[in-house]
Amino acid sequence: MNRNAKTNTAANRRILVTGATGYVGGRLVPLLLAKGYRVRACARNPRRLENRPWHGHANVEIVAMDVLDLASVEQAVTGCEVIYYLIHSMIAGKQGFADADRTAALNMAAVTSARKVRRIIYLGGLGDVDHPGLSRHLRSRHEVETIFREGAVPATCLRAAMILGSGSASFEMLRYLVDRLPVMVTPRWVGTPCQPIAIKDVLGYLCGCLESPETIGETFDIGGPEVLSYRDLIHAYADIAGLMPRIIFPVPVLTPKLSSLWIHLVTPVPSIIARPLAEGLSIPVVCRDNRIRDIVPLVLQRAEETMRIALDRQPQAEQDACDLPPDTLLPPEWTACGDADYAGGTxxxxxxxxxxxxxxxxxxxxxxxxxxxxxxxxxxxxxxxxxxxxxxxxxxxxxxxxxxxxxxxxxxxxxxxxxxxxxxxxxxxxxxxxxxxxxxxxxxxxxxxxxxxxxxxxxxxxxxxxxxxxxxxxxxxxxxxxxxxxxxxxxxxxxxxxxxxxxxxxxxx
The missing domain is CATH 3.30.530.20 (START domain)
Structure with a gap:
């Protein structure tokens, strides 16, 4: 298919992006617009999207949607061909988040089936569902995946571990801990293997699945080109940031709750976000199959290169990410308009x-x-x-x-x-x-x-x-x-x- 034909096809497809105020969704919307798609971006409070540079783009539509409210889901989904599901109840409360995730996914599955949506693309989390140490939040994400896979609408499910880039809560946790602690007392999971992935490659896979019919109905692990421990990431960050080598003391007594409180004390990342992230670090999160690499071929970015781009803070500080032309695409590793206040470092x-x-x-x-x-x-x-x-x-x-x-x-x-x-x-x-x-x-x-x-x-x-x-x-x-x-x-x-x-x-x- 030539480029013009591909652009015309894209222009005739309306894509719904849920979680458009979030870290991944806020970066996916302008990328889809740049590829010529018509995008319906939704949020519980659409006013939170009014300052985004792409808010006034000719091909974007902003709608209100509370995924727990069936009527608002029906209104948002109607007329859309593909749904990107990028919603997680990370801070829905100690007991209520799993129920909220389940209800939201069931609502979306029911409405997309009734409205004849062609497919759902879901971004979930890596981690063996049968592992005894699987966190409640990762278990909930696997449950959402199961709901979509068993639904009437074909779903493409992507599973990712730690996402690297400014604005990612897990990366910002790493940034502040390494920046502020020359000596680090850590839980034992500091040596746990993980396969972090650059935000650039997450977006590449999300867009690539949309344009690759063979991904419909499939589940894929997505990760970067290397398996590292969190200790490796700490040392790599310190080296790239020009800091002295960090001294690390792993100890067995730091529970996820204590770890999250410590993270909240040392960093600006709230404990209600830090705790589920800390809980998810205790088990290996490594890709078990790499089929996606053949279907959506990307030149995967190494962790060190991703961190180097994210830490190039001078050009990020020189521009106002919210005051840019609608078609501007900044490096996704940079802080973006709408990111959390703590994004981008001190x-x-x-x-x-x-x-x-x-x-x-x-x-x-x-x-x-x-x-x-x-x-x-x-x-x-x-x-x-x-x-x-x-x-x-x-x-x-x-x-x-x-x-x-x-x-x-x-x-x-x-x-x-x-x-x-x-x-x-x-x-x-x-x-x-x-x-x-x-x-x-x-x-x-x-x-x-x-x-x-x-x-x-x-x-x-x-x-x-x-x-x-x-x-x-x-x-x-x-x-x-x-x-x-x-x-x-x-x-x-x-x-x-x-x-x-x-x-x-x-x-x-």
Whole structure:
């Protein structure tokens, strides 16, 4: 089939994606749209999808659906040819989640049969169903799989272990534990074999099954190209993140409940999510057959490469994932709009705002001249001392000067900065190249307000390990002083009267 014929076929098929607010579903929707499919994305609260870049896409329809409400399931399913079932009651309560999963699956199976849906594609979990240590949550996922396999509508069931990528709760657990604990006391399952898979490859299989009729009615294990232990993943993460090797002490006394409480204490991942994840780590989760590799051939991504992409935090911090054109496809390993607040690692911000009685062009000219003849508009000795220290420990220091006194170009380097973004006369983003336990950005945002200009200055620090946290909070008072004085200096150099500020403001990272 040629490409145009394939695109036309896709355009005539409406695909329902359940769990569109979730980690996998939120990344699957834009990928299906990019392939030309018409997508109906559903959520219990559709307003949670309004900030997604693809919300206004011509081929997407947003609908409300509570999978426990049969009437809303009927409304959402009607007119759809294929259903992606990406719903799990991870936090439905200590006793109620299995009942909720069962009822939801039975509702979907009944409605899809009545509405003559052609197929269901379900993403479940790896793990031997007969293993005595199988967690309640994995057992529930296997029960959902059984419901779909025994239903009237042909189902394709995929079983995955740990999914790697920013935003994945299990990966974020790994990230924060390794970042914050140089010495780790772990349960014995740290040596348990698992077969993690990159989010890119999960999406590849989900889309590949849609386009491969031979997968209909089949169940497949999906995993990455290597079997690793959680100890292996800890050491690999530490190496990629530039951290000292982690010391690991496995002990037999940490139950899943204690582990989840410890994870909640050390990381921002809630214990109600951490506990089922911790429970699922105690048994081997390895693919027992690889038939899917022949039907949907992918170049599977190794765990280290996936983590390397996920940890490339600088470009992720430079863009607003919710403020992108509808057709934009970011690397799925990056944080995405709608991910949990804890996704992407420890990002610390400090913001200040000042209101100036002058036009935006005048303020921009001063901002764009930063680091030149007038330096950083205040605290000259502090900036000089920081440059000398940076050069002493192997950084670029203040040696490299600007190419042009008035204008900056993208990717230009001066002092210890790289120019990341220049959007005249609105936005300037400088990426720090100085030696520090983490990455840093300095972001200037200008907004015209009739006869005056609002200027915000945001410092973004992508902390690396405990030293990063100590560095940020140790210099916090000094940074406040420096940035307040910088805004005052910009006002002075612009010849503008200060109408208000500089005042500290809360800014999302």
């Amino acid at each position: 990002t610390l911000t400090m913001g200040f705002r000042i209101l100036l009685e002058t036009d935006i062009e005048t303020v921009w000219q001063t901002v764009e001249a930063i680091g030149g003849e007038h330096g950083y508009y205040g605290n000259r000795l502090l900036w000089l001392a920081r440059g000398v220290l940076d050069a002493f420990i192997g950084g670029p220091g203040l040696k490299k000067t600007r190419r042009h006194a008035k204008h900056l170009g993208v990717d230009e380097h001066f002092h210890f900065w790289r120019v990341s973004q220049v959007h005249r006369p609105r936005r300037l983003v400088l990426e720090s190249r100085m030696k520090a336990p983490g990455g840093a950005l300095m972001v200037f945002q200008l907004s015209p307000r009739s006869d005056h200009t609002e200027l915000t200055l945001q410092s973004v620090f992508l902390s690396r390990g405990l030293f990063g946290l100590g560095y940020w909070y140790g210099l916090y008072p000094a940074h406040q002083w420096v940035f307040r004085n910088m805004l005052k200096g910009i006002a002075r150099q612009s010849g503008a009267r200060i109408l208000s500020g500089p005042e500290m403001i809360h800014m999302g990272s």
